[in-house]
Amino acid sequence: MAAISNKVKDRLVAGIKKYQPILAAAKTRDVNESDTVTIIKDLLADVFGYEKYSEITSEFAIRGTVVDLAIGLDGAFQMLIEVKAIGLELKDAHTKQAVDYAANQGLEWVALTNGDNWHVYKVTFGQPIGQELVFEFDFLGLNAKSTDDIETLYLLTKEGFGKSVLGEYHAQRQALSRYFIGAMLLTEPVLDVIRRELRRISPDVKIDIHQISKVLAQEVVKREVLEGDKADEARRRIIKVTNRAIRKAKDTAASEDVPVAEVPVPTPPAPTPPAQA
Numbered sequence: 001m002a003a004i005s006n007k008v009k010d011r012l013v014a015g016i017k018k019y020q021p022i023l024a025a026a027k028t029r030d031v032n033e034s035d036t037v038t039i040i041k042d043l044l045a046d047v048f049g050y051e052k053y054s055e056i057t058s059e060f061a062i063r064g065t066v067v068d069l070a071i072g073l074d075g076a077f078q079m080l081i082e083v084k085a086i087g088l089e090l091k092d093a094h095t096k097q098a099v100d101y102a103a104n105q106g107l108e109w110v111a112l113t114n115g116d117n118w119h120v121y122k123v124t125f126g127q128p129i130g131q132e133l134v135f136e137f138d139f140l141g142l143n144a145k146s147t148d149d150i151e152t153l154y155l156l157t158k159e160g161f162g163k164s165v166l167g168e169y170h171a172q173r174q175a176l177s178r179y180f181i182g183a184m185l186l187t188e189p190v191l192d193v194i195r196r197e198l199r200r201i202s203p204d205v206k207i208d209i210h211q212i213s214k215v216l217a218q219e220v221v222k223r224e225v226l227e228g229d230k231a232d233e234a235r236r237r238i239i240k241v242t243n244r245a246i247r248k249a250k251d252t253a254a255s256e257d258v259p260v261a262e263v264p265v266p267t268p269p270a271p272t273p274p275a276q277a
Contacts, residue, residue, distance in 0.1 A: 015048075016142050016149075019043050040069065055071060055073060055158070060077075080111070086116060102123045116139050117139075120136065186221075
């Protein structure tokens with residue numbers, strides 16, 4: 001994550017200290033959604049650094065309905081924020097509502113909050129439209145002295161959006177997800193490394209990558225990591241990146257008049273599916 005300036009850090013620390021009692025009092029009074037929106041709008045300005053009258057839009061109209069708040073920077077909307085009353089528990093139906101709003105506007109970031117609980121999603125524009133929970137936090141549980149909590153808040157700041165830290169954070173989470181690592185384990189480059197190390201340990205034993213792939217898929221990696229939509233998406237992403245590398249290598253070879261065979265080209269991953277139960 002990009003370094004947080006002392007000015008921004010001080011603002012976030014002061015914001016936690018200022019708004020925790022405000023939110024706690026509102027929760028005790030069980031204020032309604034409209035009053036919660038008012039608090040969130042002030043919080044977005046005082047804590048996250050947005051200009052209250054030019055970068056925060058209330059009741060943003062989308063196809064015959066309205067979203068509570070929208071964040072706009074440099075003439076373009078960055079995130080929609082759907083607000084519920086502070087005493088209301090956030091539910092899946094609320095998430096779907098917020099994501100549908102963002103998808104209709106073509107925005108990839110959406111937040112659902114009741115003031116205390118914050119859920120931040122990345123919209124996936126597939127068939128059907130989906131969403132991925134990127135991170136969540138409880139504002140009342142934040143510790144102003146915690147570096148992790150300050151970094152979490154920074155993801156939603158004006159400065160953070162300016163440096164694309166939310167997108168970088170999401171990309172890092174994807175790269176370190178069990179689905180991505182599970183799919184990566186079954187790619188030929190990784191299997192080749194494992195085979196080479198096994199041969200070094202047992203030089204008289206013949207082992208091929210298909211045998212290694214089968215053991216990994218059926219006995220080492222959990223089946224849930226290799227199956228399902230998230231596993232499929234991880235494999236598609238790896239294949240996409242690998243194919244891009246192949247095209248780049250071929251273009252480089254052509255421009256330098258080097259035979260393609262001499263260019264180190266990674267092999268697209270071909271994961272072996274686990275045995276059916």
